[in-house]
Amino acid sequence: MRLFRSLASRFTLASLLVLPAVLGLSGYMLDQAFQRSLTSAEKNRLGSQMYMLLGSIDISGGQPQISQELHDPGFSRPGSGLYAWIFTPEGMQWQSPSVLFPTPSDLKPERINAGKEHFQDLISSQGRVFSLSFDVEWENNEGNLPVRLIIWRDSSVWDAELRSYRQQLGQWLGSLGIFIIFAQLLIMRWGLQPLKRLKSDIDKLRESPDEQLPGNYPSEIIPVTQSLNQVLANQTQQSERYKNTLNDLAHSLKTPLAVISGFAQQDPELEKKLADPLRRMDEIVSHQLSRASLGAKVNINRSINLRQLCKRLINALGKVYDRDEKDFSLLIPADCLIQGEEADFMELMGNFLDNACKYGRRQVFVDAEEMDGQWVIRVEDDGPGVAGNQRQSILTRGQRADTANKGQGIGLAVAIDIVSAYSGSVEVGRSPILGGASFILTLPVQR
Amino acid sequence: MRLLVVEDEPHIREQICTQLKSAGYVSDACGDGREAIFLGTEHPYDLAIIDLGLPEVDGLEVVKQLRAEGQKYPILILTARGNWQDKVEGLEAGADDYVVKPFQNEELLARINALLRRAAGHASPSLDYGPLVINTAAKTVSRDGVKLELTSFEYNTLEYLALNAGKLVSKTELTEHLYDQDFDRDSNVIEVFIGRLRKKIDPNSDLKPIDTVRGQGYRFALETQS
Numbered sequence: 001m002r003l004f005r006s007l008a009s010r011f012t013l014a015s016l017l018v019l020p021a022v023l024g025l026s027g028y029m030l031d032q033a034f035q036r037s038l039t040s041a042e043k044n045r046l047g048s049q050m051y052m053l054l055g056s057i058d059i060s061g062g063q064p065q066i067s068q069e070l071h072d073p074g075f076s077r078p079g080s081g082l083y084a085w086i087f088t089p090e091g092m093q094w095q096s097p098s099v100l101f102p103t104p105s106d107l108k109p110e111r112i113n114a115g116k117e118h119f120q121d122l123i124s125s126q127g128r129v130f131s132l133s134f135d136v137e138w139e140n141n142e143g144n145l146p147v148r149l150i151i152w153r154d155s156s157v158w159d160a161e162l163r164s165y166r167q168q169l170g171q172w173l174g175s176l177g178i179f180i181i182f183a184q185l186l187i188m189r190w191g192l193q194p195l196k197r198l199k200s201d202i203d204k205l206r207e208s209p210d211e212q213l214p215g216n217y218p219s220e221i222i223p224v225t226q227s228l229n230q231v232l233a234n235q236t237q238q239s240e241r242y243k244n245t246l247n248d249l250a251h252s253l254k255t256p257l258a259v260i261s262g263f264a265q266q267d268p269e270l271e272k273k274l275a276d277p278l279r280r281m282d283e284i285v286s287h288q289l290s291r292a293s294l295g296a297k298v299n300i301n302r303s304i305n306l307r308q309l310c311k312r313l314i315n316a317l318g319k320v321y322d323r324d325e326k327d328f329s330l331l332i333p334a335d336c337l338i339q340g341e342e343a344d345f346m347e348l349m350g351n352f353l354d355n356a357c358k359y360g361r362r363q364v365f366v367d368a369e370e371m372d373g374q375w376v377i378r379v380e381d382d383g384p385g386v387a388g389n390q391r392q393s394i395l396t397r398g399q400r401a402d403t404a405n406k407g408q409g410i411g412l413a414v415a416i417d418i419v420s421a422y423s424g425s426v427e428v429g430r431s432p433i434l435g436g437a438s439f440i441l442t443l444p445v446q447r
Numbered sequence: 448m449r450l451l452v453v454e455d456e457p458h459i460r461e462q463i464c465t466q467l468k469s470a471g472y473v474s475d476a477c478g479d480g481r482e483a484i485f486l487g488t489e490h491p492y493d494l495a496i497i498d499l500g501l502p503e504v505d506g507l508e509v510v511k512q513l514r515a516e517g518q519k520y521p522i523l524i525l526t527a528r529g530n531w532q533d534k535v536e537g538l539e540a541g542a543d544d545y546v547v548k549p550f551q552n553e554e555l556l557a558r559i560n561a562l563l564r565r566a567a568g569h570a571s572p573s574l575d576y577g578p579l580v581i582n583t584a585a586k587t588v589s590r591d592g593v594k595l596e597l598t599s600f601e602y603n604t605l606e607y608l609a610l611n612a613g614k615l616v617s618k619t620e621l622t623e624h625l626y627d628q629d630f631d632r633d634s635n636v637i638e639v640f641i642g643r644l645r646k647k648i649d650p651n652s653d654l655k656p657i658d659t660v661r662g663q664g665y666r667f668a669l670e671t672q673s
Contacts, residue, residue: 254529322561
C-alpha cells in the first residue's frame with residue numbers, strides 16, 4: 001500500500017478506475033438511445049410504406065389485388081430485403097415479387113381486428129427483420145372484407161447505421177477520455193502546488209529556525225500552517241525558557257562552588273582537603289546540566305550546516321589558542337546538513353575540537369562524509385595520540401585518560417552522551433595523516 | 448596594569464581582586480552590567496574580566512557594548528555553565544578567552560597574563576632584549592642571565608613600559624595603569640621608581656632601556672631579539 005502514500009498516485013488511480021466506468025456507461029446509454037431512435041425511424045418508414053401499399057389495393061372478385069406498379073421498387077426486386085403480404089381470413093391473397101422464400105406459416109392471421117397495427121422486431125428465416133402488420137376492413141358490394149397487410153424489412157440498413165454511429169461514438173469518447181486525463185493531470189498539478197510550496201517552505205524553515213511559515217496559502221491549508229506556526233513559536237519559547245532555566249541553575253550551583261573554591265585556595269591545607277570533592281561536585285553539576293540540555297530537543301528536526309558550525313568553533317578556538325599556534329584543516333563539504341539541535345552539535349564538536357587543540361601540537365583536521373546512510377565525522381590531531389589500551393577506557397562515561405587538565409574531564413563524557421542520544425557511536429584510533437589521535441563519530445542520517 | 452573585574456557575586460569579586468592585587472595588578476570592580484559599561488568606556492583598562500551571568504544587562508551584552516564603543520583591550524569571560532554555545536557566543540561578541548567557574552586562581556592569572564602578552568604582540572611569555580630578559584609568566588627579570596631583585600611596583604612599571612615598547616607613556620598613564628585610584632598623581636614617586644629601576648637593570652648605563660622624553664613621559668627603547 002506504499003503507492004497510496006502519494007496524493008498524486010491516489011488521484012491517478014481513482015481517475016483510472018472512474019474514467020473508464022463513466023465513459024463506458026455514457027457510451028452504453030448513448031448507444032441504447034440511438035438504437036431506440038433507429039427503431040422508431042424504421043417504424044415510421046414502414047408506416048408510410050404501409051399507406052402507399054394500401055393505396056395500391058383494388059378489390060376485384062371479392063379479393064384484394066395490387067393493380068398498379070408499387071411505388072417502392074424494393075417490393076418488385078427479388079431478394080431486396082423489402083417484402084409484403086396481403087391476407088384475408090381465407091389465406092394469403094398476394095405477396096410482393098421480392099419474396100423468393102416460402103411464406104412463413106405463422107403469418108397467416110387467425111383473426112383480423114380492423115384498425116389494429118402491430119410493429120415487431122423479430123428473427124425470421126431471413127434473419128432479423130422489422131415487421132409491421134395492419135388490419136383493415138374493406139367495404140364493397142358484398143359487405144365488409146377483413147384484410148391484413150404485412151410488410152417486412154430486413155435490418156441491413158438499421159445495422160449499417162448503428163455500425164457507423166458506434167464507430168463515431170467510439171472515436172468521440174476516446175478523444176474525450178484523453179482530454180480528461182490531460183486536464184486532470186494539469187488540475188492535479190495545480191491543486192497540489194500549495195502542498196509542494198508548503199514542503200519547500202518547511203525545508204527552508206529547517207535552515208532558519210526562527211522564521212515562520214508565510215500566510216499566503218489556500219484556505220484549506222491555512223489551519224495547518226497556523227497550527228504549525230503556533231507549535232514552532234511554542235517550541236522556540238519553550239527551548240528559550242529551558243535554556244534560561246539551565247543557565248540559572250548553572251549559575252546558582254556553580255557560583256557557590258566558585259566561592260568555596262576561592263576561600264579554600266586561600267588556605268593551602270584546606271585546599272588540599274577540598275580540591276578533590278570540589279572538583280567532583282563541579283564535574284557532576286557540569287555533566288548533569290549537559291545531559292539535561294540534551295532533553296531540550298525540539299520535535300521538528302532542524303538541519304545544521306556542520307561546516308558553518310565548525311567554522312564558528314574554529315574561529316572561537318583560534319582566539320583561545322592563539323591563531324598562530326594552531327593550523328586547522330576544515331574539510332567538511334559546504335552542503336553537509338545534519339538533522340539535530342545546534343546546541344547539541346556545538347557542544348559535541350566543541351569538545352572534540354577543543355581536545356584536539358589541547359592534546360595536539362599544531363595541526364587539527366576535521367572532515368565529514370556521508371557513507372551508507374551514515375555521517376562519518378573525523379577529528380584528528382598531531383599530538384601523542386591515545387594508547388591502544390586506553391582507547392576503550394576514555395570512551396567509558398566520565399573516565400579520563402589523564403588528570404593533566406583538572407575539571408575538563410567531562411568534555412568527552414558529554415560528547416559521548418550526545419552521540420548516544422543521536423543513536424551514533426564514537427571510535428578512537430590513530431590519525432593516518434597527522435599521526436595523533438583520531439576520533440571518528442558515526443551518526444545515522446535522518447531524513 | 449589596570450584591570451576591570453565585573454562579577455555580581457561579592458565573594459568571588461573580592462577573591463579575584465585579592466588575587467590580582469597579590470599578582471601586582473590594579474583592579475576596579477563592579478557587580479552590574481550598566482556600571483561595567485560605564486567604567487569600561489570611561490577608563491583605559493588593560494584587560495577586563497566579565498562574568499556572563501550578570502543581573503539586568505548580561506555579560507554578553509556588556510562585551511558587545513564595550514566593543515561597539517571601540518574598546519580594544521582583551522576581555523576574559525567567566526562562565527558558569529561552560530557549554531560551547533555560550534563560549535562561542537561570548538568569543539564572537541568580542542571576548543578573547545574564557546574561564547569556566549569554579550576556577551583555579553593560577554589558571555585565571557595564567558590566562559590574564561597570556562592575554563596581556565598577546566595584546567602587546569608577544570607570543571612567548573619571555574621578552575628577550577639580549578642581555579635583558581623579562582619573563583611575564585614568572586614575573587621575573589634577568590640581566591646577563593642573573594635574576595634581578597625587583598619590587599612588584601618596579602616590575603610592573605618595567606613590564607608596562609616593555610609591553611608598550613616604542614610608545615610614549617606619560618606619567619599620568621603610568622599612574623593610572625599601575626596604582627590605585629587614590630594615589631596622589633602629583634607626587635614624584637614615578638620618577639623615583641624609574642630612577643631606581645634604571646640603576647637595577649642597567650647599572651653601567653650601557654643599555655639605556657628607558658628614555659625620558661622631557662616634560663612628557665617615558666619610552667621603552669629596546670626591541671625584542673626574537
